Amino acid sequence: MNTSLIPDTPEEQNLLLGEHTLGLLDPEREEEIRAWIARDDEAARMALRWQQHWLSVSDRLPPEPASDSLWKRIDASLTRLKQAPASAPTSREETRQPSWLVRWLGGGIGLGLGAGLALALAMQVGPFAPQEGIDTGTPDMAVQAPDTIEQRMVAVLQTLEDPGTPTWVAHVTTAGGLQLTPKANIERPSDRVIELWTLTDPTEGPRSLGLVDPVAGIELSAAQIGSMNPGQLLEMTLEPEGGSPTGKPTGKVLAIGRLVDLNQLDS
Amino acid sequence: MQLAIAQGCDYRHLNNGSPPRGAGTTMPAHTPSASPQEPDTFDHASAIEACARGEESAFRSLYDLESGRMLALAMRLLGSRDQAEDAVHDAFIKLWSNAGQYRRELGNGRAWLFSILRYRALDQLRAQGRTPRGNSDALETLADLLANPEAAADNTQTAHQLSDCLGELELPRREPILLAFFKGLTHEQIAEKMSSPLGTIKGRIRAGLKLLQECLSR
Numbered sequence: 001m002n003t004s005l006i007p008d009t010p011e012e013q014n015l016l017l018g019e020h021t022l023g024l025l026d027p028e029r030e031e032e033i034r035a036w037i038a039r040d041d042e043a044a045r046m047a048l049r050w051q052q053h054w055l056s057v058s059d060r061l062p063p064e065p066a067s068d069s070l071w072k073r074i075d076a077s078l079t080r081l082k083q084a085p086a087s088a089p090t091s092r093e094e095t096r097q098p099s100w101l102v103r104w105l106g107g108g109i110g111l112g113l114g115a116g117l118a119l120a121l122a123m124q125v126g127p128f129a130p131q132e133g134i135d136t137g138t139p140d141m142a143v144q145a146p147d148t149i150e151q152r153m154v155a156v157l158q159t160l161e162d163p164g165t166p167t168w169v170a171h172v173t174t175a176g177g178l179q180l181t182p183k184a185n186i187e188r189p190s191d192r193v194i195e196l197w198t199l200t201d202p203t204e205g206p207r208s209l210g211l212v213d214p215v216a217g218i219e220l221s222a223a224q225i226g227s228m229n230p231g232q233l234l235e236m237t238l239e240p241e242g243g244s245p246t247g248k249p250t251g252k253v254l255a256i257g258r259l260v261d262l263n264q265l266d267s
Numbered sequence: 268m269q270l271a272i273a274q275g276c277d278y279r280h281l282n283n284g285s286p287p288r289g290a291g292t293t294m295p296a297h298t299p300s301a302s303p304q305e306p307d308t309f310d311h312a313s314a315i316e317a318c319a320r321g322e323e324s325a326f327r328s329l330y331d332l333e334s335g336r337m338l339a340l341a342m343r344l345l346g347s348r349d350q351a352e353d354a355v356h357d358a359f360i361k362l363w364s365n366a367g368q369y370r371r372e373l374g375n376g377r378a379w380l381f382s383i384l385r386y387r388a389l390d391q392l393r394a395q396g397r398t399p400r401g402n403s404d405a406l407e408t409l410a411d412l413l414a415n416p417e418a419a420a421d422n423t424q425t426a427h428q429l430s431d432c433l434g435e436l437e438l439p440r441r442e443p444i445l446l447a448f449f450k451g452l453t454h455e456q457i458a459e460k461m462s463s464p465l466g467t468i469k470g471r472i473r474a475g476l477k478l479l480q481e482c483l484s485r
Binding site for chain 1: 323326330334335336338339340342343348351352355356359360361363364365373374375377378379381382385386389390391392393394428429430431433444447448451453454472473476477479480483
């Protein structure tokens, strides 16, 4: 990860974290700050101090009585959570420097295509490539009225060994789903499966998006993937049959990439 | 979920930093506290650590104590009760899942809990394109709240200070900070709402935060 965007002085860092706690930062910057907080105790301390100070403001609001149904929903979700395959309660020492974080920050996160290259690759091999027999009408989304602009986000996933070669292309569909298409053959042992992950909240860690068919790819609905934002990481790892036993990536990273907003690149 | 009430701990009467009271203390079954404990006399850190150990009574105590305040903040941010309840639901599930990651040496447990809610609500806003919602007079109401020190009588001394300091800021610096905090607006949206150049808004917020820091350190 490029840390050069993090200010050098504690005072500037503190002000930046104040802006973060207010939610003022753009999504890419926001993700960078969350990753910084996850790996740097002093940043976490400063951010929590801001949060504590803001409590004095939010506490001025009169409490809203929660409905009975809210607790019932939480209760039901908790029951499901406890019945789910072990996502292994982690000890404090284990969570101090989680292996997924070390790997994502140390290896994966630094790997990224330049925005221009991502756009070029996406246009060549991605979902926006012209298709034979289909009149695309040369859509120019950049000149559509603002309220009709579609979100066009793609991620070109690369291997750590050969970062110049796209292996998979992911794109967020107009319905808010995610479609992942293989662009190169990924070899895997017969007793291993490929699992797709995303990282939205460093305090939560990578979240599984499910197992991926290495030939057909995968398509997920908006409800399955949750919100997707520019800069968000996607990663595929090799896992035992049935998927990761811990709920977090455990095997080799096969490919990794970030979502890029093509509308931003157009402008 | 069947709460292990009889076997659980009651964290309502603990002071910050105190070790958990022994097991066996009972809490009213599934009814919100008749005389709600105030947040500053509750040991959030110990309750979160108890959640990490799987103690459901601690989870329920946190819910009883904080769900109303969390819901109030989420409703301000998201503009609807349904969405706010979604955010509070997700925040509590994440609390249970991630309680093992909380480290009290890094900060206040209550701040950690509310930061989970705030992340969740802001993510919801981003997913929606962050369209500002809610009553147009929200800021006036909040300005009234800030102008009334009595309204915050239940806060800790440390927590009192920022709201007091915020009240001391001149309006051009205070207003964009309140718009960000309560409405989840970005720099750009605040600039548009206040009909001011983006750079001006960024500068005012930075200057406002700096003044708040100076005020807090006095």
